Amino acid sequence: MVNLEVFTVSNRSLGKLDVPEASTIKELKSKIAKISKISTERQSVRQEIKGKDLNDSLKIESLKLGSPAKIFVKDLGPQVGWSTVFLAEYAGPIVVYVLVAASNGIFHSSLPERQPTFMSRMIYSAWVIHYLKRILETIFVHRFSHSTMPIRNLFKNCTYYWGFAFYVAYHVNHPLWTEPPAIISYIGLAMWIICELGNLSVHLLLRELRPAGSTVRKIPHPNGNPLTNLFDLVSCPNYTYEVGAWLGYTLMSGCLPAFLFTLAGFYQMAVWALGKHKNYKREFQDYPKTRKAIIPFVL
């Protein structure tokens, strides 16, 4: 049994708890909920005031708690369910893109109408398919360890995704938009298809690591599908493929806003991948040493 003192991130004591060493952070959160007014979904439990959020499946005995043992809890604020999040975040870009594509010709009625080509249809379909895939994966593939997220993230994420959807759709569907040279577009299309399939393959592999209803985390390894071999080189190949898919989209469309969206996504995913990579090394002593976080051999 460990005797823990629980503090807020403003260093105010919430009280002391006796917790079995074999219990998980999830179980600890239920106990914290009883001595504070913070429900389990709103809690971010950490070892230091500005420390990392501890995963629900971690066991108390795996933490290096000092003496006296202290743990900090941050109230993440009001939460929103994942179903709301994915509908707003991922369905929004489809709606915005389709509406802008349909109305660009109307806004620019003085300009000659552009006739759709095979590649312009591919660019349109790629955008819609990408976000439809994300919605379907959120419903049928991902086994998230958190059922909710802070409501302020929803506003932040929607602004990001909807804003870029407008920015990209406006340019790609503008009557004066011109197609890049065919060879570049076709290389982009091939890259987009391979990376979307790779991203899906990695998501399916991650699903297999976690039994339904649990928050178990394991070391991912390639599973025979050649697109998962990237796990030999990086910890987050789904992010590598995601960035590759947007690079492909940029080549297909020759669109600067799409490139800026790729750069912004890359920056965000690189930050997350570095954090996840560090967590893997901390959590699993036998974690493969040769892996990088997101770019093979580099980052």
Ligand SMILES: NC(=O)c1ccc[n+]([C@@H]2O[C@H](COP(=O)([O-])OP(=O)(O)OC[C@H]3O[C@@H](n4cnc5c(N)ncnc54)[C@H](OP(=O)(O)O)[C@@H]3O)[C@@H](O)[C@H]2O)c1
């Ligand atoms: N364009 C962009 O800006 C952008 C940004 C972010 C994400 N995305 C896309 O959205 C996808 C999902 O993003 P994400 O950040 O949720 O990806 P992620 O952290 O890699 O997680 C995907 C799913 O796998 C689970 N998982 C991860 N590692 C695991 C392990 N070792 N053992 C068991 N389960 C594990 C996660 O559970 P947990 O809930 O426990 O983490 C989650 O349910 C990305 O792959 C990418 O395609 C795009």
